Amino acid sequence: MESDAESRASEAAGASSTEPRYDCIVISDLHLGSMVCQAKLLEEFLIWACDHCRVLVINGDIFDDLNFKRLTKRHFACLKVIRRNSDRPDMRVIWVRGNHDGPADIVGHIVGVEILDESVFDNGQIRLLILHGDQFDTITTGFPLLTEIACGLFYYIQKVAPHRTARWIRRISKRFQRNSQVIERRASEYAASRGFRYVTCGHTHLPLESRRDGILYINSGTWTEAPPCPFVTVLGREIRLQYWPLATETVDNPSERLSAGEAELPPSGASPLPALG
Ligand SMILES: [Mn+2]
Numbered sequence: 001m002e003s004d005a006e007s008r009a010s011e012a013a014g015a016s017s018t019e020p021r022y023d024c025i026v027i028s029d030l031h032l033g034s035m036v037c038q039a040k041l042l043e044e045f046l047i048w049a050c051d052h053c054r055v056l057v058i059n060g061d062i063f064d065d066l067n068f069k070r071l072t073k074r075h076f077a078c079l080k081v082i083r084r085n086s087d088r089p090d091m092r093v094i095w096v097r098g099n100h101d102g103p104a105d106i107v108g109h110i111v112g113v114e115i116l117d118e119s120v121f122d123n124g125q126i127r128l129l130i131l132h133g134d135q136f137d138t139i140t141t142g143f144p145l146l147t148e149i150a151c152g153l154f155y156y157i158q159k160v161a162p163h164r165t166a167r168w169i170r171r172i173s174k175r176f177q178r179n180s181q182v183i184e185r186r187a188s189e190y191a192a193s194r195g196f197r198y199v200t201c202g203h204t205h206l207p208l209e210s211r212r213d214g215i216l217y218i219n220s221g222t223w224t225e226a227p228p229c230p231f232v233t234v235l236g237r238e239i240r241l242q243y244w245p246l247a248t249e250t251v252d253n254p255s256e257r258l259s260a261g262e263a264e265l266p267p268s269g270a271s272p273l274p275a276l277g
Contacts (some may be wrong), residue, residue: 005043005077019246021124025053026130026232028202031100031221032075034064036224039074045229046078050085053233057119058082059202059220060098060132066107085225086113094119098202125237126198129191133201133219136186137179139260180219181202188215197241200232209241 025051031037047058064070071079086093095115097104108115118131191199192215200218207221207230218241221230228243239273 005040006047008044013253019052020235022053022126022233022235023126024055024057024121024234025049025233026057026059026121026128026200026220027223027230028059028132028220029061029098029205029224030058030078031061031064031222031224032078033067033070036222037064037075038053038223038225038227038229039072039078041227041229041244043074043077043081045231046081047212048244049231050081050088050091053091055092055094055121056082056085057094057096057121057130058128059096059119059200060069061100061202062095063099063101063107065100066102066110068110079157094130096130096132098132099137120196121234123234123236126234126239127196128198128200128234128239129194129196130200131187131188133183133203136183136190137203138182138202180206184208184210184217185212186217188212188217191217192216207241 027045030042032039082093085091092111095108095111096119097115097117097244098106100112101115104115104117118129121128145254183201187199187201188210191197192213197214198216198218198243201221202222204219205222205224206219208217208219210217216239218232218239220232220241223229226245228245230241230243233240233242
């Protein structure tokens with residue numbers, strides 16, 4: 001029998017039969033094991049994504065930490081979708097580590113798949129550098145314990161008292177937005193130094209598309225905040241930041257799509273709340 005997620009995903013796929021099969025889809029910051037992970041939506045998205053791309057890249061912070069006791073049934077369901085699509089001849093799943101996952105070799109060993117520090121996607125038209133982005137973060141690399149404490153606190157606040165503390169969160173969010181700009185700048189510089197014109201990171205939890213000195217930077221945000229949840233698609237020479245659930249008007253009017261480099265704002269209702277990478 002079809003699960004709820006499967007039937008919702010096939011509904012979405014049916015509604016979007018004009019959706020192409022993407023060359024590559026990138027998502028990041030799933031944070032499986034955390035109580036703010038949008039696991040139900042993620043499972044539905046993964047089922048759809050596995051049928052709509054040739055390469056699926058999970059760009060870090062797959063897990064919230066290596067305490068797998070925190071994974072719920074729904075979190076395991078997401079892993080199951082990935083695993084059951086991992087051996088297909090027509091699709092590849094690539095795992096890139098994030099700061100919450102721990103070292104690539106350790107988490108790779110536990111999960112039983114190869115986990116990379118960075119990855120390159122190349123369809124002959126777009127060469128995309130894919131890495132989590134914590135490498136460029138002076139806060140998390142400089143103060144790991146502080147980051148961990150603040151992260152726990154932030155999740156708690158989002159879960160327990162999201163409205164009462166909204167003002168405080170907005171105030172501290174300004175600081176993280178600045179951090180997001182640091183990562184955008186340093187990732188773009190790094191990509192340029194390696195001869196790339198396209199780079200995607202996660203880590204900041206703030207979806208973003210920017211162009212700097214001819215480098216297109218896309219941050220794929222997170223799946224720990226209120227939907228719609230962001231993901232990056234590559235098709236031919238077009239690279240885009242999109243949101244799940246898919247906006248039907250985008251599907252109905254493919255000609256209205258933005259081409260690479262044009263900023264696309266999240267649909268109204270998208271939470272601008274950042275979280276700690
Ligand atoms: Mn993260």
